[in-house]
Amino acid sequence: xxxxxxxxxxxxxxxxxxxxxxxxxxxxxxxxxxxxxxxxxxxxxxxxxxxxxxxxxxxxxxxxxxxxxxxxxxxxxxxxxxxxxxxxxxxxxxxxxxxxxxxxxxxxxxxxxxxxxxxxxxxxxxxxxxxxxxxxxxxxxxxxxxxxxxxxxxxxxxxxxxxxxxxxxxxxxxxxxxxxxxxxxxxxxxxxxxxxxxxxxxxxxxxxxxxxxxxxxxxxxxxxxxxxxxxxxxxxxxxxxxxxxxxxxxxxxxxxxxxxxxxxxxxxxxxxxxxxxxxxxxxxxxxxxxxxxxxxxxxxxxxxxxxxxxxxxxxxxxxxxxxxxxxxxxxxxxxxxxxxxxxxxxxxxxxx
Amino acid sequence: xxxxxxxxxxxxxxxxxxxxxxxxxxxxxxxxxxxxxxxxxxxxxxxxxxxxxxxxxxxxxxxxxxxxxxxxxxxxxxxxxxxxxxxxxxxxxxxxxxxxxxxxxxxxxxxxxxxxxxxxxxxxxxxxxxxxxxxxxxxxxxxxxxxxxxxxxxxxxxxxxxxxxxxxxxxxxxxxxxxxxxxxxxxxxxxxxxxxxxxxxxxxxxxxxxxxxxxxxxxxxxxxxxxxxxxxxxxxxxxxxxxxxxxxxxxxxxxxxxxxxxxxxxxxxxxxxxxxxxxxxxxxxxxxxxxxxxxxxxxxxxxxxxxxxxxxxxxxxxxxxxxxxxxxxxxxxxxxxxxxxxxxxxxxxxxx
Numbered sequence: 231x232x233x234x235x236x237x238x239x240x241x242x243x244x245x246x247x248x249x250x251x252x253x254x255x256x257x258x259x260x261x262x263x264x265x266x267x268x269x270x271x272x273x274x275x276x277x278x279x280x281x282x283x284x285x286x287x288x289x290x291x292x293x294x295x296x297x298x299x300x301x302x303x304x305x306x307x308x309x310x311x312x313x314x315x316x317x318x319x320x321x322x323x324x325x326x327x328x329x330x331x332x333x334x335x336x337x338x339x340x341x342x343x344x345x346x347x348x349x350x351x352x353x354x355x356x357x358x359x360x361x362x363x364x365x366x367x368x369x370x371x372x373x374x375x376x377x378x379x380x381x382x383x384x385x386x387x388x389x390x391x392x393x394x395x396x397x398x399x400x401x402x403x404x405x406x407x408x409x410x411x412x413x414x415x416x417x418x419x420x421x422x423x424x425x426x427x428x429x430x431x432x433x434x435x436x437x438x439x440x441x442x443x444x445x446x447x448x449x450x451x452x453x454x455x456x457x458x459x460x461x462x463x464x465x466x467x468x469x470x471x472x473x474x475x476x477x478x479x480x481x482x483x484x485x486x487x488x489x490x491x492x493x494x495x496x497x498x499x500x501x502x503x504x505x506x507x508x509x510x511x512x513x514x515x516x517x518x519x520x521x522x523x524x525x526x527x528x529x530x531x532x533x534x535x536x537x538x539x540x541x542x543x544x545x546x547x548x549x550x551x552x553x554x555x556x557x558x559x560x561x562x563x564x565x566x567x568x569x570x571x572x573x574x575x576x577x578x579x580x581x582x
Numbered sequence: 583x584x585x586x587x588x589x590x591x592x593x594x595x596x597x598x599x600x601x602x603x604x605x606x607x608x609x610x611x612x613x614x615x616x617x618x619x620x621x622x623x624x625x626x627x628x629x630x631x632x633x634x635x636x637x638x639x640x641x642x643x644x645x646x647x648x649x650x651x652x653x654x655x656x657x658x659x660x661x662x663x664x665x666x667x668x669x670x671x672x673x674x675x676x677x678x679x680x681x682x683x684x685x686x687x688x689x690x691x692x693x694x695x696x697x698x699x700x701x702x703x704x705x706x707x708x709x710x711x712x713x714x715x716x717x718x719x720x721x722x723x724x725x726x727x728x729x730x731x732x733x734x735x736x737x738x739x740x741x742x743x744x745x746x747x748x749x750x751x752x753x754x755x756x757x758x759x760x761x762x763x764x765x766x767x768x769x770x771x772x773x774x775x776x777x778x779x780x781x782x783x784x785x786x787x788x789x790x791x792x793x794x795x796x797x798x799x800x801x802x803x804x805x806x807x808x809x810x811x812x813x814x815x816x817x818x819x820x821x822x823x824x825x826x827x828x829x830x831x832x833x834x835x836x837x838x839x840x841x842x843x844x845x846x847x848x849x850x851x852x853x854x855x856x857x858x859x860x861x862x863x864x865x866x867x868x869x870x871x872x873x874x875x876x877x878x879x880x881x882x883x884x885x886x887x888x889x890x891x892x893x894x895x896x897x898x899x900x901x902x903x904x905x906x907x908x909x910x911x912x913x914x915x916x917x918x919x920x921x922x923x924x925x926x927x928x929x930x931x932x933x934x
Contacts, residue, residue: 302652
């Protein structure tokens with residue numbers, strides 16, 4: 231394979247000049263540039279990118295840290311991020327944290343060691359401060375790392391409220407949600423959800439959902455008594471795990487008539503209801519949170535709160551590239567609206 | 583940040599000695615090694631990985647090329663590959679070809695330019711030979727690149743045959759499949775599927791499916807006349823696209839009572855059938871090909887032909903690492919069994 235020395239020799243220029251042409255840096259006369267370019271093409275010279283990276287201290291690579299790529303929300307997010315980065319000339323390094331702290335740490339280490347130019351993370355298993363101490367380009371999605379690190383998330387407070395209101399309006403009286411929690415430890419010392427909602431904006435949806443139902447409980451007349459129930463999905467993944475949970479929940483709360491859960495869980499709750507002969511939507515209404523294509527895989531159609539994955543990815547990539555290009559960031563926390571897709575007619579409207 | 587020069591100076595050794603300790607190469611006395619190691623820890627020295635990569639000409643990174651990461655089959659495959667590579671100390675670079683030739687070419691270029699140590703590809707949009715001319719570590723999944731490049735796939739011939747037989751045994755008489763095609767051009771000049779099945783092993787499933795149905799047609803008595811129909815899924819993705827196709831198919835062939843399609847498509851055909859009041863499984867039986875968790879998102883349960891994604895990933899990673907470590911490969915084509923998950927009792931058995 232031709233080296234830069236070969237190219238310089240054949241073009242009759244010094245190695246420094248050849249290097250300037252190859253890297254597009256410094257002044258080279260147009261005549262010389264063309265001459266060197268011709269030799270490059272003739273010799274089919276491919277620069278050693280590693281050497282080039284070392285010189286420029288840039289890898290044109292961004293690491294994306296996700297807990298689980300087989301979750302359709304993260305898969306769709308990754309697809310968008312990879313696409314947007316690619317269009318800007320960046321490659322995507324995939325880092326699955328698998329819910330393990332050590333994995334996340336190892337990937338962060340890559341940023342320290344110049345192996346990537348920046349990190350977009352949707353995971354936050356490390357000690358508070360681990361991210362903040364690395365003064366390199368970083369963006370988080372749905373997790374607050376520090377004030378200095380830009381964060382993008384959906385308006386989960388609105389999402390949770392709308393989901394509960396949709397169920398209440400449609401006449402549901404025994405309302406249930408599957409709470410996503412990241413860490414049992416945080417959950418245990420966080421009865422009021424104050425810590426976790428400060429760290430993880432998505433927790434806001436659960437708080438808003440519960441609050442909306444409890445407010446309705448207070449207002450409700452005795453004859454239309456409303457109840458609220460919940461369970462946790464501690465690290466559950468896969469169809470089997472969600473079905474098993476759905477079975478336990480229907481055994482424990484046979485009366486529930488309104489459910490909010492993430493797409494995959496929502497579908498498995500729906501399937502379990504079908505098996506039990508519970509009529510959807512007549513006797514049970516489901517709201518799928520995230521609203522990916524997975525929420526479209528159920529008959530009959532269920533309602534959903536849709537996160538705008540394309541916009542989340544767009545904002546995250548934009549905020550990261552601003553840092554890599556050393557440009558100023560105006561807004562460190564970007565909250566994007568959710569879309570409400572309501573398939574259930576409200577009772578008041580239906581009664582008219 | 584401490585440099586190797588700082589470390590060497592403080593430890594009272596030469597730079598070459600410090601380098602040998604850091605990279606674990608060449609002879610260094612135990613005493614010296616410990617002295618340098620102590621200084622490394624004291625100064626919190628982090629080697630510049632780029633410089634190290636350049637020296638070793640190794641990146642410990644593998645590129646994985648996929649057409650679409652939001653497809654659950656590829657997402658599950660990527661998850662396994664990333665996990666296995668990570669356990670072996672390799673990072674995963676994600677490359678979505680998005681069905682565009684230029685994207686695939688750009689990623690392959692990275693291999694030429696030493697940016698990755700190897701490539702695992704599930705895409706093959708490039709001209710025959712483009713892959714073969716790169717003499718670097720490579721493995722393909724479900725696509726034959728050249729005799730020299732190891733390939734892993736499922737036994738699709740068996741899969742297609744079993745799917746058709748399952749439907750025939752369960753009494754289906756008007757049998758339909760959605761054919762996946764990679765390239766319209768290949769399809770057009772390939773009426774007998776000879777070219778495409780040589781390039782893409784998965785095409786074997788469609789050939790075997792059709793053949794099995796046509797053989798049954800020949801043998802069938804007049805009173806139980808069997809028919810075969812098909813459509814193509816040319817680059818369709820997403821729930822909407824599959825539903826639209828399902829509508830057209832049911833309009834055109836209202837009598838079909840057995841369908842084989844990939845998971846996502848299969849579910850949308852099932853949902854459309856529900857909307858039309860077609861009873862599943864009584865009047866329509868569906869076999870989902872791939873058998874990912876997506877195939878578990880339907881009520882009532884449908885049959886599936888399951889590709890063993892964990893084993894495919896395992897073989898692919900194994901074959902790639904053998905090449906990176908310059909060890910011999912015994913078998914260049916690995917075909918893995920499919921799992922048949924039959925939810926439909928056969929007619930003969932039911933009649934007993």
